[in-house]
Amino acid sequence: MSFDVTAFSSITTEIDYKELGANTEDNRLIPKTVSASHQNGTNEAGKFANDKNPTTKWCATSSQSKTPYLQYTFAEPVRIDRWMVLCAARESGGYVAEAFKLQYQTDNGTWVDFADITSNQMNKVSCSMDEPVVAQSFRLQMVHGEQGDGYTTRIYEFALYGQTVRDYEDGIQPLIQDSKFKIQNGEGGAYDLSGRKIDSSLKSGVYIVNGRKKILP
Ligand SMILES: [Ca+2]
Numbered sequence: 001m002s003f004d005v006t007a008f009s010s011i012t013t014e015i016d017y018k019e020l021g022a023n024t025e026d027n028r029l030i031p032k033t034v035s036a037s038h039q040n041g042t043n044e045a046g047k048f049a050n051d052k053n054p055t056t057k058w059c060a061t062s063s064q065s066k067t068p069y070l071q072y073t074f075a076e077p078v079r080i081d082r083w084m085v086l087c088a089a090r091e092s093g094g095y096v097a098e099a100f101k102l103q104y105q106t107d108n109g110t111w112v113d114f115a116d117i118t119s120n121q122m123n124k125v126s127c128s129m130d131e132p133v134v135a136q137s138f139r140l141q142m143v144h145g146e147q148g149d150g151y152t153t154r155i156y157e158f159a160l161y162g163q164t165v166r167d168y169e170d171g172i173q174p175l176i177q178d179s180k181f182k183i184q185n186g187e188g189g190a191y192d193l194s195g196r197k198i199d200s201s202l203k204s205g206v207y208i209v210n211g212r213k214k215i216l217p
Helices: 165-178
Strands: 002-007 033-036 058-060 069-086 099-105 111-117 122-144 153-155 157-164 205-209 212-216
Touching (some): 069 099, 111 122, 122 157
Antiparallel strands (some): 002 122, 058 153, 069 122, 069 157, 099 111, 099 122
């Protein structure tokens, strides 16, 4: 993973609106539903981490839960290659979340970590992933919502970036059809998009198997 971050500060936390925008070149994905395990009333509901407004937040008090989560569920499977969490330094540097995890849900319902952030002091944590994650539901699972002894959660934005699996597959279809290796007709084997036959077991990625696209998360 590579981090592109802003250190926490009690002075400034505003971020570039372009970073927050949906359907821009940043490919922010908008979930169909946003739900929080706990929230501090309707004015600090989970949806405020998804409103592209860096001055509104999802909050869950420590008395409600020390480890609440925020869940995004998309209308169809998506392929995530970047994420961003904007914390609460605009209120206080001490309110920057120290520890949290990002999770995706597998087909059998299990939640799996794909990021585990500890000892964080950055107000905006923006991470590009070397290995994209394909799923339909994701969670920001809080571990420690503040820098000190407190456990109140304050998240101003939680964003996932990427493409729907459908759009991604549409994007690679021309690569398959234009391949000089004729892999679109590949018989009885697995090939990568460069036309190389894969003899070992398949890792995550996109392959042509028996002439059809196959995405392995
Ligand atoms: Ca917000």
